[in-house]
Amino acid sequence: MVSIDVQNAYVDFPIFDAKTRSLKKKVLGKVGGKIGTDAKVPIIEALQDITLSLRDGDRVGLVGHNGAGKSTLLRLLSGIYEPTRGLARVEGKVAPVFDLGIGMDPEISGYENIMIRGLFLGMTRKQMEKRVDDIAEFTELGDYLAMPLRTYSTGMRVRLALGVVTTIDPEILILDEGIGAVDAAFLNKARDRLVDLVNRSGMLVFASHADDLLLELCTTAIWMDEGRMKMRGGLREVLTAYKGRDPFENISAETAQRLETAPAVQGGE
Numbered sequence: 001m002v003s004i005d006v007q008n009a010y011v012d013f014p015i016f017d018a019k020t021r022s023l024k025k026k027v028l029g030k031v032g033g034k035i036g037t038d039a040k041v042p043i044i045e046a047l048q049d050i051t052l053s054l055r056d057g058d059r060v061g062l063v064g065h066n067g068a069g070k071s072t073l074l075r076l077l078s079g080i081y082e083p084t085r086g087l088a089r090v091e092g093k094v095a096p097v098f099d100l101g102i103g104m105d106p107e108i109s110g111y112e113n114i115m116i117r118g119l120f121l122g123m124t125r126k127q128m129e130k131r132v133d134d135i136a137e138f139t140e141l142g143d144y145l146a147m148p149l150r151t152y153s154t155g156m157r158v159r160l161a162l163g164v165v166t167t168i169d170p171e172i173l174i175l176d177e178g179i180g181a182v183d184a185a186f187l188n189k190a191r192d193r194l195v196d197l198v199n200r201s202g203m204l205v206f207a208s209h210a211d212d213l214l215l216e217l218c219t220t221a222i223w224m225d226e227g228r229m230k231m232r233g234g235l236r237e238v239l240t241a242y243k244g245r246d247p248f249e250n251i252s253a254e255t256a257q258r259l260e261t262a263p264a265v266q267g268g269e
């Protein structure tokens with residue numbers, strides 16, 4: 001069974017080389033997690049008192065300002081970080097997609113990178129062999145696929161990485177917003193594949209600043225603020241509270257039309 005259970009979890013980062021004297025007692029800006037300066041070594045309290053249960057079928061968006069703790073929470077939910085205090089139990093095969101370029105080798109070809117990246121995301125060699133042609137076609141990279149990855153532009157690398165990511169069959173899909181940062185034209189092409197990917201994943205947790213992608217992929221949301229869960233609920237409701245306006249106010253007619261079939265728009269949970 002696929003499940004994630006987190007109970008009163010904290011994640012601290014002790015910073016051994018910080019210039020303690022210049023640190024203020026409290027963080028004055030809006031950005032970043034809380035910095036504790038009471039101990040000898042300053043500690044960034046990236047996550048505080050997180051309690052959360054996720055089950056099969058959950059599609060959760062994570063929102064919050066820069067440094068609010070979204071990426072740290074994704075790493076905790078992936079089993080990459082252990083909580084400093086509290087509990088985090090993850091049951092199921094996790095595909096963490098944080099940095100599209102991770103696990104890519106510049107010296108080997110696009111084809112070989114497709115294989116390596118697929119294995120990294122939990123697929124078997126046999127499964128990847130069946131999918132390589134489909135991925136190659138999707139990327140439109142043609143003969144470049146036989147060339148070493150170092151000869152690719154950034155956009156070409158993203159195409160390759162997105163091609164692989166959207167072909168996997170994860171039980172738990174953990175996506176960081178980087179995926180929304182790709183070139184708009186290609187993202188449009190990748191959108192249907194992303195929606196399919198999410199539909200066949202047991203569970204999705206997706207951190208993003210892009211309302212339209214969140215609305216298309218998620219049904220519920222968590223608003224992170226200074227390492228804490230400030231609000232949890234239906235996606236539209238949380239986005240409205242976080243942004244101070246309904247996310248539907250500013251979307252284009254084209255986006256609205258595309259979203260008509262999206263789960264969040266049809267009432268969420």
Ligand SMILES: Nc1ncnc2c1ncn2[C@@H]1O[C@H](COP(=O)(O)OP(=O)(O)OP(=O)(O)O)[C@@H](O)[C@H]1O
Binds near residue numbers: 045046065068069224
């Ligand atoms: N490896 C680390 N070492 C020290 N501090 C860290 C580390 N990773 C994150 N932090 C701190 O933890 C806090 C939460 O960071 P996190 O990356 O989780 O935020 P985020 O919500 O994902 O931000 P963004 O929207 O900018 O990506 C920040 O204050 C950050 O400075």
